[in-house]
Amino acid sequence: MPIATVDPATGETVEKFAPHDEVELERRIAMAHAAAAELGGTPFARRAEWMTSAADLLEADLDGAAAMLVTEMGKPIGQAEAEVRKCARTMRFYAEHAEEFLAEEPLRAPAAVGARRASTVYRPLGVVLAVMPWNYPLWQVIRFAAPALMAGNTGLLKHASNVPRAALYLDTLFERGGFPCGSFTTLLIAAAQVDAVVRDPRVRAVTLTGSEPAGRAVAAAAGASIKKTVLELGGSDPFLVMPTADVAAAAATAVRARVQNNGQSCVAAKRFIVHTEVYDEFAELFTRGMAELVVGDPRDRRTDVGPLATESGRRDVAELVDDAVAKGAEVLTGGSVPAGPGFFYPPTVLAGLTPEMRIVQEETFGPVASLYRATDRDDALRIANQTDFGLSSAVWTGDDDEADWFAERLEAGAVFVNGMTASYPELPFGGMKVSGYGRELSAAGIREFCNLTTIWRG
Numbered sequence: 001m002p003i004a005t006v007d008p009a010t011g012e013t014v015e016k017f018a019p020h021d022e023v024e025l026e027r028r029i030a031m032a033h034a035a036a037a038e039l040g041g042t043p044f045a046r047r048a049e050w051m052t053s054a055a056d057l058l059e060a061d062l063d064g065a066a067a068m069l070v071t072e073m074g075k076p077i078g079q080a081e082a083e084v085r086k087c088a089r090t091m092r093f094y095a096e097h098a099e100e101f102l103a104e105e106p107l108r109a110p111a112a113v114g115a116r117r118a119s120t121v122y123r124p125l126g127v128v129l130a131v132m133p134w135n136y137p138l139w140q141v142i143r144f145a146a147p148a149l150m151a152g153n154t155g156l157l158k159h160a161s162n163v164p165r166a167a168l169y170l171d172t173l174f175e176r177g178g179f180p181c182g183s184f185t186t187l188l189i190a191a192a193q194v195d196a197v198v199r200d201p202r203v204r205a206v207t208l209t210g211s212e213p214a215g216r217a218v219a220a221a222a223g224a225s226i227k228k229t230v231l232e233l234g235g236s237d238p239f240l241v242m243p244t245a246d247v248a249a250a251a252a253t254a255v256r257a258r259v260q261n262n263g264q265s266c267v268a269a270k271r272f273i274v275h276t277e278v279y280d281e282f283a284e285l286f287t288r289g290m291a292e293l294v295v296g297d298p299r300d301r302r303t304d305v306g307p308l309a310t311e312s313g314r315r316d317v318a319e320l321v322d323d324a325v326a327k328g329a330e331v332l333t334g335g336s337v338p339a340g341p342g343f344f345y346p347p348t349v350l351a352g353l354t355p356e357m358r359i360v361q362e363e364t365f366g367p368v369a370s371l372y373r374a375t376d377r378d379d380a381l382r383i384a385n386q387t388d389f390g391l392s393s394a395v396w397t398g399d400d401d402e403a404d405w406f407a408e409r410l411e412a413g414a415v416f417v418n419g420m421t422a423s424y425p426e427l428p429f430g431g432m433k434v435s436g437y438g439r440e441l442s443a444a445g446i447r448e449f450c451n452l453t454t455i456w457r458g
């Protein structure tokens with residue numbers, strides 16, 4: 001894939017970028033390695049000052065940064081601004097809390113063998129490579145970088161080839177905030193070059209957010225050189241609606257949960273599993289909500305849903321829908337590629353899905369919802385778990401015991417009750433099954449890229 005900015009609203013190439021050559025790549029890795037020794041030795045208070053000042057710079061750039069996101073991947077302008085603000089908030093959150101998350105923890109010392117004291121401390125690992133996707137070009141990176149840099153690690157970024165402006169913006173942001181040169185460095189390279197970077201002895205660990213094939217490739221290279229990985233891959237999250245739920249509120253939230261970021265979010269609700277007693281009511285409200293969304297120019301504040309980020313992404317979505325329709329699925333709204341420029345796809349609701357349809361098993365990375373009718377609670381759970389993915393989930397019910405019942409049984413990294421899944425700086429984020437492993441954010445996330453050192457004092 002060429003490294004280029006292509007405006008998804010028009011399909012026009014805005015700017016092309018030459019990849020870094022071997023000499024420049026080596027210089028950048030060496031810089032990150034040298035900075036790791038320096039950053040690891042700085043006190044938390046110093047890093048916090050730099051992180052806060054980088055957050056201030058990002059917020060001061062709000063308009064330009066948001067416009068950059070719209071141009072590169074087509075999200076509606078209001079959502080782009082929200083992404084920038086969330087990044088700044090998260091940077092401040094880790095500036096404030098990293099030291100507490102990584103504080104020394106006293107342990108019960110094994111006195112029988114003469115120990116006076118035992119404890120654990122969290123030390124930085126060094127250089128961490130981040131392979132990141134285009135769907136939240138700033139947020140996906142910041143949710144790794146803010147905790148990782150606060151822990152004293154340095155970061156190398158291999159960003160998706162279609163968001164080079166965001167990649168280069170991030171290349172300088174932390175240094176502008178005061179971090180030592182090399183603390184966070186972008187590598188403009190192709191996916192095929194990632195393997196060698198993973199295997200470079202100066203790189204200590206890897207985090208990847210993206211597709212399952214990319215996750216497998218990177219984890220295999222990291223495994224071959226015994227390096228830790230955190231993988232945040234796709235999802236096909238269930239959104240369950242039970243008879244005691246506030247059905248109108250569930251339907252309104254379901255629309256947002258499906259089409260956020262033009263439907264291209266790993267934690268978007270994708271499969272709507274509704275108890276038969278409230279299925280018809282939910283289906284009508286939800287379909288109406290999806291049909292009423294305004295699709296169009298992401299720069300227009302009235303737009304709810306912009307284009308998909310790439311032409312190939314739209315083709316993938318259209319193929320999944322066409323396959324389901326050819327095998328008998330019912331289209332309640334949307335379902336076909338519109339004429340005209342740009343990579344637009346309409347909000348779509350499908351019902352009557354059967355196991356041989358690809359959409360039942362595969363992730364739909366666009367504004368397409370699958371509706372399932374469940375006969376009872378057990379059936380709803382069965383449908384929810386009948387996927388290889390296990391990222392997040394949502395359950396709508398007025399019964400707390402029922403919410404607990406689902407929370408114990410849903411195969412997912414998170415369960416949101418009477419709400420929609422979102423990531424928050426305070427909460428751990430990540431999945432199970434082919435959605436990946438490890439956690440980002442919170443104390444669990446910041447500790448992923450630390451060496452947990454046990455200290456025994458005799």
Ligand code: NDP
Nearest residue numbers: 132133159160161191194210211214217233234266363365
């Ligand atoms: P990819 O997984 O291909 O891209 C994500 C990142 O991984 C990019 O930086 C990409 O680089 C890199 N990459 C891709 N293949 C490899 C590889 N073999 N080794 C090392 N790095 C690699 O996602 P796509 O953009 O192609 O999207 C495809 C599907 O992935 C989507 O339809 C969706 O299902 C899922 N996805 C999930 C996301 C999530 O948030 N979990 C985000 C994006 C996609 P390059 O751009 O140069 O190829």
